[in-house]
Amino acid sequence: MRFVTLTVLLLSAPSPFTLANNNSAISTLNLDETITVSGLSSGAYMAGQYHQAFASQVKGVAMLAGGPVYCAQNSLGLALAHCFNKDTSAPDLAAIEQYLTAARETDKLAPLSAQADDKVWILNGTEDKTVQPKLGALLYQQYQRWAKPENIVFVDDKAFAHTFPTDRNDLGNRSQSESPYLAGCNYDAAGALLNHLIGDIKPKAKTTTGELVEINQHQLSTAATTTLAKSGYLYIPQRCAAGEPCQLHVSFHGCKQNADNVGDAYTTGTGLNNYADTNNIVILYPQTQASNINPFNPNACWDWWGYTGADYTTTNGPQLQAVHQLVQALLHGPKQ
Template structure:
């Protein structure tokens, strides 16, 4: 029996969370998922933080990129949404803004008009070799075209950072590298910048945490469906004051590929259990969100994606779905709507935190 099978975790508790003041951020696949969550439930959120992520449904930029629909989505993801050959081949923000409006008109996501009052943080490092800065620039344009005021967008594109979330932890990777665990040392806590941009002035981060990290069983939120490619457990940081009944807000922090707690490298389709990377807990413990949460009565929700390489789901690097790998019908992929399996699961977690 594996350690995970023999472990137990309680159900996610409820708190006095004002769900109308929720926000979401993420890195890489978590950033693409952040955009999808943000648009799907814009009536719930007040802002978003996007670190190295592209615009809504960019993996469908060129639906005729391959004869097989599934291949077309993957080709778009790799060569349009991550590394376009030239900036002109990056996602088209005008087209994708129109797609977002059409998606809202069909009732698949909340009305895009909600975004006009939101605040958005967008970041790309000049040394990022995973998601090109030309792609992230289209994310800024995409939000502007949907009505987010330029002054409400904090766009940072001058720091010589690799593909990573930035911290001031001396033990993290050098700033400009592009390697796991994709947490680089840049002399500041990017999580703090994100939260302060979304919420306005906040108290400085706590020097010592008063609360606790809750591990909970997240399978109830996606029904244990293997197509979800989500782990058994997820995490939330809850400050002591919130646990004792203080009103609070919720911020969802979405890790990137290879950053889930139980990420395992797959070799020839098999999990390489003898060489598991020892950094799976870093995103929910060392990125600075918890210290800001503790000082400001925030709950930080850390959903967890899981690497899978099976007939049900091909996602060996443990990424969030932003190109359709969870789709039952590749011709009509549903990875971006309120009914998408991962978005629905995360939203259910959020509702639980608010007592719904």
């Protein structure tokens, strides 16, 4: 297993998040070259897109409350018609597969061989009124074509609304889909997805001991300046900060779930950080920004329908490029 080192730089602006030595190197990370990704809602769509684009570096993907990759086919109209809450229509998987195949043949997506052995974890709640559960079934159908069946887990029997399910008892109940879109469901999704993607994970810490640090996405990624917020967040366990070998996991928030909308609720509340502490996992929480002008994205969603351009789901997509550059900066160090 090959590891590389990185120095992470902080923003100098005041922040509600834990910061240490602003404008200075806060941690030297020793990160595995392969990563895992996950996301909720628009973040689930983004996680699937990232996996298809950069599968050569991704060994596992988890998608919660999402639908098929390229569901919207570069059309807001199709997104509204087929990829949300309508149970009388469905996306055209044959046309989608034709597009994805052509993109692979022109190197705009990773080859299917790159994801053949990857782990895939999908969850769609039966009470989700935002993204119909059947869309998760179609996503599962896609991945049955792309990955080994024994490597895929599809959780489709839980009575959850459109939310990130946790085993916490201080959140809304599982039938509610409201800000910050985390719920107490007596179900530990963070542990379930990490255990499948990584395997044999240790029990989570009762309380976190690492640091949630603010990073300048615009400095670390030139592609981030037009499509991502200036600030992103990185959770660094103590052992990772001390230079022990660690893995990187990227967690994509959902619509209206970025820090501007929910503060640190998502970056601290899913349970991922608790597992990060005991399993040497650094968590990257990239952040979108809301926009009421072009590109029109008032709810700070990840782009899964084409608001950043027609290539949004390929390696040429602005947001995919931005997050990929962030990942490379974490693995190999920021460009000077």
